[in-house]
Amino acid sequence: MSRYVPSSELVERAARGEVPAIGRLISRAEAGMPEARGALATIYRRAGRAHVIGLTGVPGSGKSTLVAALTARLRTQGLKVGIVAVDPSSPYSGGAILGDRIRMSDLVNDPGVYIRSMATRGAMGGLARATLDAVDILDLGGFDTIIIETVGVGQDEVEIAKASHTTVVVSAPGLGDEIQAIKAGMLEIADIHVVSKCDRSDANRTLVDIKQMLTLGAATSAKPEWQTPVVGVSSYTGDGFDALTRAIDRHRDVAFGTASGSRRQLAIARFRLEKTAENLLVERFARAAVTRAPALAERLRRRDADPYSLANELLAASFERGSAHERDHHRPPHFAEDHW
Incomplete structure (x- = not known):
């Protein structure tokens, strides 16, 4: 049995990007260890540079596959990407089921990508308890963009909009997502709407439906400095990802350089x-x-x-x-x- 390393001693190692230190700090945050809270407080004060992208949508919309393809595209821009994939909990061990990491297996050997699966452990709203602590730790570790992929959400599990600078809502053809958006408020939380699986013949119908709903809600929009785009992508063919990364870049400018972005950061705090x-x-x-x-x-x-x-x-x-x-x-x- 080796010596227990205090969390305070792991902070500088995490700041240098050492993966074992990052992993241990996230594990301690996830376990809710009081010993780690002083280190987490220090990390919070030193973090705050990364662009946090929240990616959510109903089950079956292809979120994990889209995250993998988007991450690969961001890596071509030289960005280090951290991924916090919130998975359902095992009813036996309480741990994450790890389905997201299986879908992202092509990224595992990339030193510029860090993937962490995190179990909900009964938490509501689509996030795990230590999700934002993990974001801080990855931010300290030098990751430029951090993607939070929520567990598949329903009508009212929209906490991700309160935890990310840019919220991407994913829909897919044939799932009835347009009806879900009307009922759920998923329409309102999106900074960017993505329709995945656009290699399918019925994708255009979903694109049109969401654009029409956005037009109907434009008069009451609380985002005067940003018009929510609808982007069709296909992880299979690669189509649409240039448009998606451009939309994310534009929204980053809004999130960090406008009055509405400052209000959003206050809401996150x-x-x-x-x-x-x-x-x-x-x-x-x-x-x-x-x-x-x-x-x-x-x-x-x-x-x-x-x-x-x-x-x-x-x-x-x-x-x-x-x-x-x-x-x-x-x-x-x-x-x-x-x-x-």
């Missing part, structure tokens, strides 16, 4: 703040529930008290001696270094 606070509250609550919930549940079973007063008591217990308890949790665990 607020989302990050609230999600981090929510995670900390959940951790405190879980620790208190382990010791206090059984006795409170017994009182509830006997109907000695009502659920609201007992729930308030459990919440109050979450903050009792919280700081001292959390200091204990900052001690590094006794794990093998090759795991963490």
Whole structure:
């Protein structure tokens, strides 16, 4: 068993682009290790240069294949690309099922590409809990563009729009995505609409439908400095990717150089703040529930008290001696270094 390397010692190694250090820091962030929080705070203050692209869409729209083709195109421009692929969780191990990495196997040996699969582990909204920590770590590691591919989302799982500078919504012919967009708000969150699988004969119909919906919503658009383009691509033939990369480049200029871009960055910061606070509250609550919930549940079973007063008591217990308890949790665990 090798020595546990403190997270603070991994920061400079990650900044030099050392893949093992990047991987360990992401693993510790994903595990929610309190010992790593000081290092993550340092990383956050040093990050902020990368262009974060969120890519989402319904299952079956070809997101992973599109990410692989887009990454290959970005690499021809000399950009280092980090990919955080949010996968469904295994019901047995809790880990990512890794379907995305299988589809991106052609990129694995490229030193300018880093792919990390991340399990949702019950998180809603299409993102995993540590997704944005992983983005910061890759940003520090020198990756110019970071693509977050969400788990296949439905009608209201649109957190990616609050976590990325540029949101790409992927549709495909024959999936009914135009109806989903009307019902879901997927139309509104897109900075760029992509219709994949445009080598199919029915693709033009989907392109026309989405353009018509965008025209109907133009009067109420909250993006006066940007007109959302609709780009048809085919990962099979390679058609459309020049237009897609040009649209991404143009939107990067909007995201980093306009008033609406500044407002978007403020919204991202607020989302990050609230999600981090929510995670900390959940951790405190879980620790208190382990010791206090059984006795409170017994009182509830006997109907000695009502659920609201007992729930308030459990919440109050979450903050009792919280700081001292959390200091204990900052001690590094006794794990093998090759795991963490």
